[in-house]
Amino acid sequence: xxxxxxxxxxxxxxxxxxxxxxxxxxxxxxxxxxxxxxxxxxxxxxxxxxxxxxxxxxxxxxxxxxxxxxxxxxxxxxxxxxxxxxxxxxxxxxxxxxxxxxxxxxxxxxxxxxxxxxxxxxxxxxxxxxxxxxxxxxxxxxxxxxxxxxxxxxxxxxxxxxxxxxxxxxxxxxxxxxxxxxxxxxxxxxxxxxxxxxxxxxxxxxxxxxxxxxxxxxxxxxxxxxxxxxxxxxxxxxxxxxxxxxxxxxxxxxxxxxxxxxxxxxxxxxxxxxxxxxxxxxxxxxxxxxxxxxxxxxxxxxxxxxxxxxxxxxxxxxxxxxxxxxxxxxxxxxxxxxxxxxxxxxxxxxxxx
Amino acid sequence: xxxxxxxxxxxxxxxxxxxxxxxxxxxxxxxxxxxxxxxxxxxxxxxxxxxxxxxxxxxxxxxxxxxxxxxxxxxxxxxxxxxxxxxxxxxxxxxxxxxxxxxxxxxxxxxxxxxxxxxxxxxxxxxxxxxxxxxxxxxxxxxxxxxxxxxxxxxxxxxxxxxxxxxxxxxxxxxxxxxxxxxxxxxxxxxxxxxxxxxxxxxxxxxxxxxxxxxxxxxxxxxxxxxxxxxxxxxxxxxxxxxxxxxxxxxxxxxxxxxxxxxxxxxxxxxxxxxxxxxxxxxxxxxxxxxxxxxxxxxxxxxxxxxxxxxxxxxxxxxxxxxxxxxxxxxxxxxxxxxxxxxxxxx
Numbered sequence: 001x002x003x004x005x006x007x008x009x010x011x012x013x014x015x016x017x018x019x020x021x022x023x024x025x026x027x028x029x030x031x032x033x034x035x036x037x038x039x040x041x042x043x044x045x046x047x048x049x050x051x052x053x054x055x056x057x058x059x060x061x062x063x064x065x066x067x068x069x070x071x072x073x074x075x076x077x078x079x080x081x082x083x084x085x086x087x088x089x090x091x092x093x094x095x096x097x098x099x100x101x102x103x104x105x106x107x108x109x110x111x112x113x114x115x116x117x118x119x120x121x122x123x124x125x126x127x128x129x130x131x132x133x134x135x136x137x138x139x140x141x142x143x144x145x146x147x148x149x150x151x152x153x154x155x156x157x158x159x160x161x162x163x164x165x166x167x168x169x170x171x172x173x174x175x176x177x178x179x180x181x182x183x184x185x186x187x188x189x190x191x192x193x194x195x196x197x198x199x200x201x202x203x204x205x206x207x208x209x210x211x212x213x214x215x216x217x218x219x220x221x222x223x224x225x226x227x228x229x230x231x232x233x234x235x236x237x238x239x240x241x242x243x244x245x246x247x248x249x250x251x252x253x254x255x256x257x258x259x260x261x262x263x264x265x266x267x268x269x270x271x272x273x274x275x276x277x278x279x280x281x282x283x284x285x286x287x288x289x290x291x292x293x294x295x296x297x298x299x300x301x302x303x304x305x306x307x308x309x310x311x312x313x314x315x316x317x318x319x320x321x322x323x324x325x326x327x328x329x330x331x332x333x334x335x336x337x338x339x340x341x342x343x344x345x346x347x348x349x350x351x352x353x
Numbered sequence: 354x355x356x357x358x359x360x361x362x363x364x365x366x367x368x369x370x371x372x373x374x375x376x377x378x379x380x381x382x383x384x385x386x387x388x389x390x391x392x393x394x395x396x397x398x399x400x401x402x403x404x405x406x407x408x409x410x411x412x413x414x415x416x417x418x419x420x421x422x423x424x425x426x427x428x429x430x431x432x433x434x435x436x437x438x439x440x441x442x443x444x445x446x447x448x449x450x451x452x453x454x455x456x457x458x459x460x461x462x463x464x465x466x467x468x469x470x471x472x473x474x475x476x477x478x479x480x481x482x483x484x485x486x487x488x489x490x491x492x493x494x495x496x497x498x499x500x501x502x503x504x505x506x507x508x509x510x511x512x513x514x515x516x517x518x519x520x521x522x523x524x525x526x527x528x529x530x531x532x533x534x535x536x537x538x539x540x541x542x543x544x545x546x547x548x549x550x551x552x553x554x555x556x557x558x559x560x561x562x563x564x565x566x567x568x569x570x571x572x573x574x575x576x577x578x579x580x581x582x583x584x585x586x587x588x589x590x591x592x593x594x595x596x597x598x599x600x601x602x603x604x605x606x607x608x609x610x611x612x613x614x615x616x617x618x619x620x621x622x623x624x625x626x627x628x629x630x631x632x633x634x635x636x637x638x639x640x641x642x643x644x645x646x647x648x649x650x651x652x653x654x655x656x657x658x659x660x661x662x663x664x665x666x667x668x669x670x671x672x673x674x675x676x677x678x679x680x681x682x683x684x685x686x687x688x689x690x691x692x693x694x695x696x697x698x699x700x
Contacts, residue, residue, distance in 0.1 A: 125527035128547035129448045135547065199530020201537070203449045240447055248441030259530065287527075290447050292551075326440035333436040337429065 004030045005220060006067040008053055008099065009074030009115075010043060011035040013180045014209060018073065020044040021213050027221055032065045034058070036091075037080065053095035059102035062109065069111040069220050070103055072096065075152050077117075077145035077184055077278075085144075092148035093155075100159040103166070111167045113219045114156050118172045118205075118234060119146035119280060123287045129203075132292045133172075133232050144280045153232075167230040169219040174236035174291060177311050178209030179318035184281055190319055194247050195265055198256035202243050202288025205236040208306035208314060215302050227301030234291040237308040243285060246312060251329070252322035259286065448519075448548070449537035455517070459539050460506060466499075467506040470646055471605060477653040478511040480599055486553035487656065488591045489518065489560045490680050491601035492579055492688065493568035496610035496629045498522070499644065500603045504560055505539070507651045519552050520560045521545075525626070546590050553594040560601075561587050563677075570627035572615070576607035577692060579685045585677035588659075592667040592676075597656035600680050602687040605649030608698050610634065647698050650691050654683055 005022055009015040010033040019033045023044050031046040033039075038050060047065075051057050053074060062070075074095055079088045096114075103109045121127070122137040131137075141147045153170055160168040175185045185204075188194070215235050223229040247254045257265055262282055270278075296302050306314065321327075434457055437443050445451045467473050481487060491504055501520050508518040521544035527533040542548045544561065552559050562568065567580040591598050614630035634641035657680060666672055 125533065126524045126543070128545050128551075129542045130547070130551055132547075197530075199532075199534055201449070201534045203445070203447075203537070240445055240449065242445055242449065242451075245441040245443070245445070248439060288449075326442075329439045330436050333432055333439060337432045 003028050003069055003221075004032065004065055004067050005069045005071060006032040006034060006062065006065065007046075007071045007073060008034045008095075009072075009076065010046075010048070011037045011039040011080055012073070012076065013041065013182060014176070014212065015039075015073045016041040016043060017180075017209070018071070018213050018216055019046045022071075022217055022220065025217065025221070030065070032061065032067060034061060035074070053099050054090055056098060056102070058098055059105060062102050062106045066108045067106070068108050069113070070099070070109055071113045071115075071216060071220055072099055073115045073216075075115055075117070075149060077119075078182075088145075089148055092145070093151050096152045096155050100155055104159060104163055109163075109166055111169075111220065112156070112159070113169045113171065113216060114152065115216070116153055116170050116172045116232075117145070117149045118174050118236070118289060118291050119284075120149045120153060120172060121289060121291070122146060123202075123280075123283045123289045125287055127287070130290050130292050131234070133234055133295055141280055144278045146280045169230050170232040171215060171219060172232065172234050172291070173212060174205040174207045174234070174289075176209060176212055177206045177315040179314065181209060181315065184278065185284075186315070188281070188285075189246065189250060189252075189315070192252065192323060194243075194250075194252050194254045195257050195262070195269075196243060196247075196254045197262050197282070197286045198258050200259075200286045202285055203240045203290050204243060204246065204284075204288055204308075205240055205290055206308045206311040206315075207236050207304065208311040211235070211237065211304040211306055211311075214305070215296075215300070218300065218302055224301055228299050229301075231295075231299065233296045233300050233302075234293055235296055235302070235304075236291050236293050237304050237306050237311050238293070239308040240290055241308055241312055243288070248329075249312060249326060250316055250319070250322050251325040253324055262286075445538070448540065448542045448552075450519070450540035451538040452517070452540075455539050459535070460509060463502055463506050464510070467503055467510070470644075471503060471609075471649040473503055473507055473605075473649040473651055475507045475511045475651050475653075477655075478508070480653045480656055481508060481512055481516065481558065482597065482656070483512075483514045483516075484556065486556045486594060486596040487558050487599055488549075488553065488587060488596055489558065489599045489601050489653070490587060490684070491560065491562050491603055492577075492684055493562035493564040494571070494576065494603070495606035495644075496569060496612050496631070497644070498526075498562075498569060499609060500606035501541075501560065501562060503606070503649060504601065504603065504651060508558065508560075516558050518560045519557045521549055521562075523565060546586055549587070549590045550594060553590065553596050563587050566626040570612070570615070570629070573607075573611040573613055577604075577688050579681055579688070582677050582681050585673045588673045588676045588680070589667040591659045592662055592673075595660035597658050597660075598676075598680055599656045600654040600683045600687070602652045602654065602684050602691060603649065604652075604688060604691040604695060605647045605698075608647045609644035611645070645699075648695075648700050650695070652687055652691060654687055657683075 005028055007015060007019050010019050016039050019031055020043065022028055023031050023046060033043050033046040033048045034051050034053065036050070036052040038048065049061050051061050075092050076088065079085070103112060118131070119141065120137070121131045121135065122139050122141045124139045126138045128135060141150060156168060156170055176183055177186055219229045244254070266282055443451065443453050491500070494500060505518045505520060509515055517540055520541040522536055522541045524543060526536050526541065527543055542552070549559055549561065563582040564580045565583060571580060588598070610629060610631045612629045612631055616628040616630055620626065620628035631641065657676070662672070
């Protein structure tokens with residue numbers, strides 16, 4: 001008998017993509033897609049069940065379809081449409097509690113995959129440069145999505161203790177980017193001019209949407225030979241990009257703002273509805289965050305297709321050029337090179353090419 | 354004992370008149386007659402720093418033959434660099450270390466200070482392995498961590514393989530704007546076991562100054578007296594990775610900002626571990642922040658191997674204390690030796 005997979009948070013594009021993709025896997029018999037609002041995109045042949053995971057009704061859905069694999073993707077930082085921060089927090093925390101409660105009662109559930117975030121590590125100057133799965137954060141996130149993620153992981157750990165027969169996999173994703181990414185960071189990077197924190201150049205790590213889908217699939221199925229897909233894993237593309245590099249590659253100029261003023265600018269932008277400039281995001285854009293992905297490679301056996309730089313390049317392609325496209329800047333430098341000394345200009349264009 | 358041989362700073366000042374300042378430029382020869390004992394050290398000492406100079410000379414003569422082509426190449430190289438920087442087409446590692454920027458810009462900014470201002474002499478660079486991880490442990494002094502930066506230049510410019518030193522810095526460095534950005538780009542990272550182990554595992558050369566703020570912020574009267582070496586965490590890190598520990602003694606950094614007082618209230622207000630008061634700072638304002646042009650010597654000592662110990666050795670506090678003491682003694686001993694050999698603070 002094939003597997004029956006329940007996916008939460010399918011009204012988001014990433015959830016929708018995952019539902020469409022996992023149906024094509026031969027092991028999967030049926031996909032039950034759950035969200036509180038009907039998705040705008042199609043879900044392939046999946047059964048959409050409109051259910052709010054904050055309500056106990058989710059237990060009925062689990063029992064009715066005798067689900068054996070639960071992929072919990074409804075842990076997100078921003079509201080879909082016009083939800084408030086409070087309702088997002090409720091979906092994240094209460095929703096997870098309800099879902100886990102339902103899973104605990106269900107005799108059929110064998111596998112649980114939770115989409116978490118590297119936000120759980122926080123971001124502080126006193127942290128080590130690279131976080132591993134076991135690094136305790138020096139300063140726990142005090143609020144916002146990061147705190148939700150910490151609490152969600154806490155409940156998931158409790159569930160794993162109470163139901164040792166269920167394989168539990170927590171995937172901590174770095175910033176997800178891609179052509180259709182709708183994360184707060186993607187919104188930030190789409191601003192025409194990027195406000196940055198003066199005197200700080202954070203290190204950022206990205207993971208491509210395609211890799212997110214692939215690693216979720218890997219975690220949802222039986223582990224491959226020699227690998228183990230239960231536990232907690234950091235998921236990120238190789239390498240690191242500095243924010244200054246990102247802005248140059250995007251061709252969007254930066255405006256350095258003093259740290260005390262940043263908070264003010266952030267709330268102003270939030271009021272205008274331009275971006276969700278939450279305090280945790282400001283901290284990420286101040287101190288940056290890099291995670292180690294050794295566990296992902298060695299234990300989970302996952303090799304991301306895109307590095308951080310390639311993920312970002314793909315994102316840049318999808319967003320189009322900013323005010324100062326890198327090609328234009330490069331051409332301007334070449335023109336300067338050609339100006340004073342004909343010999344010098346010739347050499348420089350050759351080396352640049 | 355050796356402390357008595359430390360040449361008091363004030364004596365130097367009274368001696369250091371205009372006549373001596375002139376003779377400094379003319380070089381060693383004029384002083385040889387006066388102090389024959391010290392002369393014997395000079396050829397050995399001079400041998401190392403001269404080699405890069407000679408290379409420079411060769412470069413210059415080549416450029417003389419084809420000055421036009423040399424300049425063209427340099428301009429082209431500069432513009433290609435500018436192009437890469439402006440389009441973001443460069444790489445940084447997990448720690449934010451920007452090799453290209455360090456090589457092309459940051460090192461070039463530090464080099465004049467290293468060569469012309471502090472005239473750093475480097476000894477024992479052959480003690481640094483040409484590949485694989487190693488932990489360089491040095492004394493810390495001078496109110497501002499210039500000694501770390503000079504050590505970084507010393508290793509890079511004198512080592513035959515031009516190895517880059519990855520310094521471990523205090524958390525204060527990563528809290529200050531601009532400073533944290535430059536520190537990360539120059540390859541420094543937070544002084545914690547996780548980062549140090551990660552770097553050593555990758556086979557990097559890691560520099561640490563275990564005295565920390567106790568060493569750098571000590572009053573001038575306690576110069577060249579090593580402070581407690583933290584909790585010896587650097588030893589267990591090296592033991593766990595089996596990398597050698599290279600003791601390093603830096604002479605000259607103590608006198609760049611003679612700290613005669615510490616404005617503790619102001620320091621607490623600003624969130625700094627100390628607020629230095631020197632004969633010139635803060636009285637002369639920014640001018641008072643110019644370090645005194647002392648003559649530096651950086652000596653790398655014999656490596657202390659750590660690979661012969663069993664894996665549980667890193668958990669053995671007695672062994673750790675012993676090794677910490679061994680490293681500390683060796684640095685202190687070398688400091689005294691270098692101080693005895695030193696002719697004056699400024700030359």
